[in-house]
Amino acid sequence: MLKIITPFTLLLVLILNSCGTSSYYVLSPAQQPSTLYGYKNKIIGVEKVTVPDYLYKREIAVAKSSTQISMLSGAEWGEDLDAGLTHRLISFIQKKFQQPSVYAYPWGLDRQPDLKLNVDVTRFIAQGNSVYLDANWEVVDMATKRRKTGLFHTKVITNNDADSIVSTMDKAFSEFTEVVAQGIKTYY
Secondary structure, three states, X not given: OOOOOOHHHHHHHHHHHHHOOOEEEOOXXXXXXXXXXXXXXXXXXXXXXXXXXXXXXXXXXXXXXXXXXXXXXXXXXXXXXXXXXHHHHHHHHHHHOOOOOEXXXXXXXXXXXXXXXXXXXXXXXXXXXXXXXXXXXXXXXXOXXXXXXXXXXXXXXXXXXXXXXXXXXXXHHHHHHHHHHHHHHOOO
C-alpha cells in the first residue's frame, strides 16, 4: 500500500525538524574555591540577580556595537539567566564560606538573614573578541544596617563561536563571585 504525503504533513515534518537545530547552554556549576573562609554561622540572603532585558531572551545575545545587539543563530540559554546566575552565586558562597545557610529571596520568617546580598548585572555580553561583565553589588548587615557596596568590571578574551562565548561568560562570572565573596568576608 502506497501512502501519499500531503503538503501539510510535509510542512509539519520540516517545521518540527528545524526546531531541533539549537544548542542549549547553561553556566557550569559553581567551581570549588581554592581558598575557603571560616564558617561563622551567619545566614546570608541573596536577592535574585537582576540582568539587562536582552538577557531575558532565550537566544544568546552578542553586541555588534555599543548600541546594537544580535542573537546567535542556533544557540540558546537552557535556563533563565537571572535564575541561573542567582543559583550559581548561592552555590559558590555556600562552598566558599563552608556555609549551607545561604538562601534565595524570598526567605521565610524562620530564616531571616543576618546579611543580605543584592546584585545588579548591568552588562554581560560578548562584543568583538571579548566578553564584558559589569555589575554592582551590595551587602547589608540586617542588624546594624551597615552596607558594603562595590562596582565590578571585567573583560575576558573569547572566540566568536557560542561554545567559547558561554565558556568565557562562565569565567567572567567566576571572577565576579570571588569579588563578592571578599565583600561578604568583611562581615565575618
